[in-house]
Every structure is written in structure tokens, then in C-alpha cells.
Amino acid sequence: MLERLGDRFWTHEEPLEFYGVELGRIMSVMRLSSGGLFVQSPAELTPELKAALDDLGEVRFVAPASKLHGHLYMEQYRAAYPDVELLAAPGLAPRRPDLRFDGLLGDVPDPRWAADLDQVVIDGHRWLSEIAFFHRPSKTVVLGDVGFHIDRTSPLKTRLVARLLRIYERVGPPIEFRLTIANEETFRRSIQDVLAWDFDRLVPGHGRIVESNAKRAVLEGYDWLLED
Incomplete structure (x- = not known):
């Protein structure tokens, strides 16, 4: 139900079909120094998942990646954890x-999770801003739709579509996202802020987790943005 990937870091993968293409979606769970849990991109809170989370600690914070990614099921967590x-x-x-929100995510982490998590707003796109997180204890970066990673483990139809969208075996956003970047310099600075973190693993919004050498994977996936 929850797979441990590193120091105080777990993931849970669930199916997600978009226009007939299976993309999957990954939830990340980080146990803070305080003992509470920080849940990013929450999955459907089934009884089995709730029991697994309760075994780890108390769910204290639930966060999406963006206004489009990771906000489903947040109401279930409000009902289950008052x-x-x-x-x-x-x-x-x-x-x-x-939903009643308790805070707005930005570039500065809240002191209650700042010892464990850093964050940055990936900005510069025409209609979407995304929050990237860095979990220091496990050296893991967590992304959303700016971090697809579709590889040979995905279904054939997904792989074919990923090739068309230029995200096959690359970390990055689909081609239509690239074409709708409004301020390339701002977007580039955001990705450089992510690359400034000392990370080795990357959890994408969709696709396969990059278990090691993730910084190189981001550099290669964003060569279209970062190379002169």
C-alpha cells in the first residue's frame, strides 16, 4: 500500500486514465521531524490506505502540486482527520x-515543515504554477505535471502517446506545456532553483520514479530550456 523509498519517505501509486491513456499518479508521504505526516498529491483515502497512514503517524498537512494536479480527494482527508x-x-x-484551505503554498516553506522540506514555485507558464518540494532527509524531489517520466514499464499506448508529447524516457512536461510558457526566463529560473537542491531521487507526477542520478535526469529532460 505504501512503499518506503528513503528516510521518512513513502509513496503510493494509483491508476489515472486521461483521454483513454493510462498515466498513473503518485502520492508522496513524508514524516516530519515533529512526527506528523506531510501528504503531497493525496490519493483516494480507502480504508486500507488510511490504516497504512495511521501506522506511520498523524496526517497533519495535505498539499497538491498545482490547481490541476493532486487536489482530488482532499475533502476525504478533511473528513477523516479533523x-x-x-x-x-x-x-x-x-x-x-x-474546500476550506488553511494556507497558500509559495516559495517559502512554513516553519512547521521547513526543517524537513523545501519548496519552490515553478512559474512562468501562461496558466499554471506548480509547487515543487524537496525532502531533505531522503534527498528526494517531488514534482507534478512539470515532471512526467514515462518509460518502457508503461503500457504500449501510453508509451506511444509519450513519444508524440516528447516525454518518453525524459523528465519534463508535455510539448503543449512547453509551447504555452509565457516567460521562459522565469520558468528557467524556477527549474534552476530545483536543480540547486542536493537531490538524488525524483518522484514524478506521472510515470516511473527516478531512483538515483535524478539531477542528471532533470538536466537531460530540460536540455531544451537550459542549453544556450
Whole structure:
């Protein structure tokens, strides 16, 4: 149910089909120094998943990657954990008027998780800002839709579509995302902020986890942005 990847870091993968293409989606769970759990891109809170989370600690914070990625099921966590704090990515609150958010995510981590987690807003796109996280104890970066990683382990249809979208065996966003970047310099600085972290593993929004040498994978996946 929850797979341990590193020091105080777990993931849970669930199916996600988009226009008939199976992409999958990954939830990340990080246990903070305080003992509470920080959940990124929450999955459907089944009884089995809730039991697995409860075995790790108390769910304290639940965060999406963006207004499009990772906000599903947040209401289930509010119902199951009355003291949980739901955090909004830029632009999410108007999309989810059914939810009461306890904070807005930005470039500065809250002191309650700053000892374990860093974060940065990946900005510069025409209509989407995303929050990237860095979990220091496990040296893991967690991304959303700016970090697809589709490889040979995906279904054939997914691999074929990934080739068309230029995300096959590369870490990065689909081609239509690249073509709608409004401020390339701002977007480039955001990715450089991610690359400044001392990470070795990367959890993408969709696809296969990069278990090691993840910084090189990001550099290669974003060569279209970073090379002169």
C-alpha cells in the first residue's frame, strides 16, 4: 500500500486514465521531524490506505502540486482527520470552493515543515504554477505535471502517446506545456532553483520514479530550456 523509498519517505501509486491513456499518479508521504505526516498529491483515502497512514503517524498537512494536479480527494482527508491542514497551490482555491484551505503554498516553506522540506514555485507558464518540494532527509524531489517520466514499464499506448508529447524516457512536461510558457526566463529560473537542491531521487507526477542520478535526469529532460 505504501512503499518506503528513503528516510521518512513513502509513496503510493494509483491508476489515472486521461483521454483513454493510462498515466498513473503518485502520492508522496513524508514524516516530519515533529512526527506528523506531510501528504503531497493525496490519493483516494480507502480504508486500507488510511490504516497504512495511521501506522506511520498523524496526517497533519495535505498539499497538491498545482490547481490541476493532486487536489482530488482532499475533502476525504478533511473528513477523516479533523485537525489536518489543507494547503492550496496558486489558483486552486477558486477551483475548489467546496474546500476550506488553511494556507497558500509559495516559495517559502512554513516553519512547521521547513526543517524537513523545501519548496519552490515553478512559474512562468501562461496558466499554471506548480509547487515543487524537496525532502531533505531522503534527498528526494517531488514534482507534478512539470515532471512526467514515462518509460518502457508503461503500457504500449501510453508509451506511444509519450513519444508524440516528447516525454518518453525524459523528465519534463508535455510539448503543449512547453509551447504555452509565457516567460521562459522565469520558468528557467524556477527549474534552476530545483536543480540547486542536493537531490538524488525524483518522484514524478506521472510515470516511473527516478531512483538515483535524478539531477542528471532533470538536466537531460530540460536540455531544451537550459542549453544556450
